[in-house]
Amino acid sequence: MKNMLTKIKRACALIIWLAAIMLLACACSGNLDIVQDYEFKVTHLPVPKKIKKGETIEIRCQLEQAGYYKDTGYVMRYFQTGGRGLLRMGNSEPFLPNDLYELKEDTFRLYYTSQSEEQAVIDIYFFSSEGNSFMLSFSFNNDNSEEEQP
Known part of the structure; x- marks a missing residue:
């Protein structure tokens, strides 16, 4: 009888152990969902509406x-879809339209220099290496007002 009780205890322990392994196997899958593709945007401080x-x-x-x-x-x-001008970052050479330029910092400054007396429109597209994109568009009217003479 004692021998039979020991066998039953061992069988119950084995069943519990197998059930635990099956639960763990079902709970864990090989498909880990690691997020690499985050949305982003580029914000900017206000800019003048007119430029000479x-x-x-x-x-x-x-x-x-x-x-x-x-x-x-x-x-x-x-x-540049309207007017003529130059866009650059910091002290860099002016950018060429449609060429890709790396953003090395999260905070950066762009400089636009007008080269025409008509309305200037520039569209700036930003892309992540994961495939997301964001666009900024700027429109500057020509400021042909005369500066006040002292």
């Missing part, structure tokens, strides 16, 4: 991410 030919304005920008993944990179490109 030859004048340069500063556009202070901030890249804001909905989440952070350390290997995500960001690039930008721009198009």
Whole structure:
């Protein structure tokens, strides 16, 4: 009888152990959901609405991410759809339209210099290495007012 009780206890322990292993196997799957693709936007401080030919304005920008993944990179490109002008970052050479430029910091400054006396329109597209994008559009009217003479 004692031997039979020992066998029953061992069988119950084995069944409990197998049930625990099956529960763990079902709870764990090989499909881990690691998020790498976060939405983002680029915000900026207010900029002038009018600009004179030859004048340069500063556009202070901030890249804001909905989440952070350390290997995500960001690039930008721009198009000038109206007027003529130059866009650059910091002391860099002026950007070429439709070329990609890497964003190395989350906070950056762009500088636009008008080269025409007509309305200027620039569209700036930002892309993450994960495939998300964001666009900023700026429209500057020509400021042809005369400066006051002293």
